[in-house]
Amino acid sequence: MAFAMDNFDLARASFKRALDAEPENLEFLEGYGSFLAETGAQAEAATVLRRAVQLQPEEGFEKYMYLGQLVDDSAEAEQHVRKGIAILRSYMQQQAAEPQPAEGTDEAEEAADARDHLQATLCSCLVSLAEVLLTKGQHGAEGVAPVAAECEQLLGEARELSAASPEPLQALASLRQQQGKDEEALALLRQSLALWFKPSVDSDDEEAEEEEGEEGGKAAGKKPAAAAAAAAKAEGSGSEEEEEGEEEMELEDDSDVEELPSYEFRFETAKLLLELDESVDTASQVLEQLLEENDTDPNVWLLLALCCQGGGDLEGALECAEEGMKLCKLLQLPSDNEMVTGFESMQSELQAMMEGEKKAAKAAGKADGKKR
Incomplete structure (x- = not known):
């Protein structure tokens, strides 16, 4: 309890x-x-x-x-x-061998639910084995060649067991990526996303809203990832009435949350998207969703910073990197920790890029003035 x-x-x-x-x-x-x-x-x-x-x-x-x-x-x-x-398969065989209740009864419905649950569980277990095999192999097409056939077989069975699960498709996307088949990997990843991911308002609608000034001031001009960082900073500043309203909404949305894949799965989704997709929009939305659930994971802030940087939003990327560094300090990570050094190098790089943009804009302004 x-x-x-x-x-x-x-x-x-x-x-x-x-x-x-x-x-x-x-x-x-x-x-x-x-x-x-x-x-x-x-x-x-x-x-x-x-x-x-x-x-x-x-x-x-x-x-x-x-x-x-x-x-x-x-x-x-x-x-x-x-x-x-092996133990799970044995258990499922024992269950299948038992006398089945009459069709149309409550017992039959319960038995069907139990069978579906076991099949979904075996699906996840088979995906786990495929992932272990892929981790065990070397990177690259030659490295995964010894385990590729078994991974294909495992993931094929997993898909047959639970067609609604996004796990086998995402694992297959990882296999294709390691085989150097990036286009096929991205197509599979998008199929996996289609089973659970609901995109937010499209970019055209967001731009229209920004032009209308609905957000007001600088906040209206912020890109989604930068807005996520700002929202995380402001968390907890709302009124008691707002908090009560949020709690009610959370209760109403419980069923939707339960349908989502695990936090870890979605984090891996975002990583794959960053590696495979030229656009960072979907990866950003996945990461923003994760931050809404838990904004204390520096790994998520690091990926979101990379998304912002990849999308040309240097200011948003710097905000995310700064949030990540704050979390590293709260977690008391040592200065030589890979996460800490990663954020530090990113901050330096972003600051240099932003300074370069300012100098370029200033030089362009002077050039325009001379022409006039």
């Missing part, structure tokens, strides 16, 4: 008390391991889940799937994911 309510400290304490009383209770071990994995304590999560594997190696596919994400060694990760898939 504490975990469900985001009271992580209380949840951790409750799990520890339970395991102190029953250190070999599999339900507690698997629950604590998944809790640790979800809250970022990866090393401890792997230790707990490995203990659960020792106690019950032939049941419970979830612990193997988590371990596949947690361990650093790609061969061990592959071993865990394959084991998890």
